[in-house]
Amino acid sequence: MSQDSNNNIDKNFKLMAMSAVILLILFIYTIYKSSSHIQNSSYYIGIIFLFILLFLSLVLRANQEKVKAFLNKNKKTKSAFNDELVKSRAKVLNDDLNSNIQAVSSNVTFKDIAGISEIKEELEEVVDFLNDPQKYLKYGIKLPKGVLLVGPPGVGKTLIARAVAGEADVPFFYQSGASFVQIYVGMGAKKVRELFAKAKQSAPAIIFIDEIDAVGKARSGKSNDERESTLNELLTQMDGFEGDSGVIVIAATNKIEVLDDALLRAGRFDRRVHVGLPNIDDRKKILELYLTNKNHEINIEKLVNETAGFSSAALATLINEALLNMIKSGRKILDNDDIQIAKNKLEFGKKQIKILDAKQKEILSIYQASKAFISKSKVALFDESVEKLNSTYPSYQELVENIKRDLAGFIGVEVIKKEKYAINHEDLESASKTANEIVNKYKMANSVEELLTNVKNELRAELSHNAEQINRLKDIMLKNEVITIDDI
Numbered sequence: 001m002s003q004d005s006n007n008n009i010d011k012n013f014k015l016m017a018m019s020a021v022i023l024l025i026l027f028i029y030t031i032y033k034s035s036s037h038i039q040n041s042s043y044y045i046g047i048i049f050l051f052i053l054l055f056l057s058l059v060l061r062a063n064q065e066k067v068k069a070f071l072n073k074n075k076k077t078k079s080a081f082n083d084e085l086v087k088s089r090a091k092v093l094n095d096d097l098n099s100n101i102q103a104v105s106s107n108v109t110f111k112d113i114a115g116i117s118e119i120k121e122e123l124e125e126v127v128d129f130l131n132d133p134q135k136y137l138k139y140g141i142k143l144p145k146g147v148l149l150v151g152p153p154g155v156g157k158t159l160i161a162r163a164v165a166g167e168a169d170v171p172f173f174y175q176s177g178a179s180f181v182q183i184y185v186g187m188g189a190k191k192v193r194e195l196f197a198k199a200k201q202s203a204p205a206i207i208f209i210d211e212i213d214a215v216g217k218a219r220s221g222k223s224n225d226e227r228e229s230t231l232n233e234l235l236t237q238m239d240g241f242e243g244d245s246g247v248i249v250i251a252a253t254n255k256i257e258v259l260d261d262a263l264l265r266a267g268r269f270d271r272r273v274h275v276g277l278p279n280i281d282d283r284k285k286i287l288e289l290y291l292t293n294k295n296h297e298i299n300i301e302k303l304v305n306e307t308a309g310f311s312s313a314a315l316a317t318l319i320n321e322a323l324l325n326m327i328k329s330g331r332k333i334l335d336n337d338d339i340q341i342a343k344n345k346l347e348f349g350k351k352q353i354k355i356l357d358a359k360q361k362e363i364l365s366i367y368q369a370s371k372a373f374i375s376k377s378k379v380a381l382f383d384e385s386v387e388k389l390n391s392t393y394p395s396y397q398e399l400v401e402n403i404k405r406d407l408a409g410f411i412g413v414e415v416i417k418k419e420k421y422a423i424n425h426e427d428l429e430s431a432s433k434t435a436n437e438i439v440n441k442y443k444m445a446n447s448v449e450e451l452l453t454n455v456k457n458e459l460r461a462e463l464s465h466n467a468e469q470i471n472r473l474k475d476i477m478l479k480n481e482v483i484t485i486d487d488i
Helices: 002-033 042-062 064-097 117-131 157-168 187-201 226-239 280-290 300-306 312-328 336-349 358-375 396-417 425-441 448-465 467-480
Strands: 146-150 171-176 205-210 247-253 271-274
Touching: 117 157, 117 247, 117 271, 146 157, 157 171, 157 205, 157 247, 171 187, 187 205, 187 226, 187 247, 280 300, 280 312, 280 467, 300 336, 312 336, 358 396, 358 448, 358 467, 396 425, 396 448, 396 467, 425 448, 448 467
Parallel strands: 146 247, 146 271, 171 205, 205 247
Antiparallel strands: none
């Protein structure tokens, strides 16, 4: 390689000298033949330039050994730098692949999870893509890189992700958001790289990040701490593979409002699946699944009505606690007494579970029925909020409509029950926030209090005039624990 390089340098020197001599001869001949027409100094400047070129070629020729040594030295330095760069990158990649992150094979499928028919429909195309990618790729279709499961704790988000992996029969890489938050600088980002490197190596595969809000909170811009470095690496890695890579990222959170906007933009977690608390039909299917192959004398219909507000995890705990009590009592058949004892443990030991009596369920049904009537959208018994108008440039009327949707439940209960109830403070906070933006941010009104009072008066008039409709929707909610658009 070095000999070829030296030969090339010799050839270049010779070519340079020959070119200069030929051009010089041609230039002198031209001046000799046309000297009577030369009236400009440019000819003489040209000949001086050719003499300089000839002189330079002779000097380089005389010192060609030194020139060769200098060029070879630079070339070796550049080559050594490139070799080191390649080795460094290879070392980083090998380090990432040699991490202790391992995939697991999920044996959970959709048939093992009850009460997720709507969610299953949204995720079936993800499974189909992982099973038969060419079906989509031949049309240039790319699936979303990220799917975000949003819902309260205990509704089965992790189980759903495992079911997707089980249905597709692909490696499942599980990590919690908290596992990326490291004490030492750079370790969280390194773990993110390792996770994605392993997943790409095992593609098709699923990466599941549980409680992603632990690492994906909105960046403040005032600091550059370890968590933000880790989030930046996560964003970079999600940009580093295409929709045809065979790697799907699924994440779960119950606090979508705190996530960084960059995570939610198109091209990252651009598909969101809302996993809510199970309604009455869902709970029946879940209980039937948990009681399969168990000797029991339980009235499932009655238990379904008594467990409004239970998540799927809470129902599993309920049955498990009841079975423990059965064994403790020395019996072999599960009965309603075991269920009651287990329910008391859950009620007093885990206050987050909303165990409602008949009166409380009626109040909540009126609250949600009023929101469904005003918003003209689907609402479930335990939905924490209702669908809002979301416009890039919202009008005054659109903003006021969102306030009405927040306050509809409170005013509806007040109209029907003739009394005020404290139910969901977050709706009140949302209404106040929107009213404050109308007055102070957009300058569309003069007073927050006046605006809220006017909206409440409008709601009282509208809901009082349609009280019969509200009661009809309340009865549907009590029966099905959900009001669909067709019911309104």
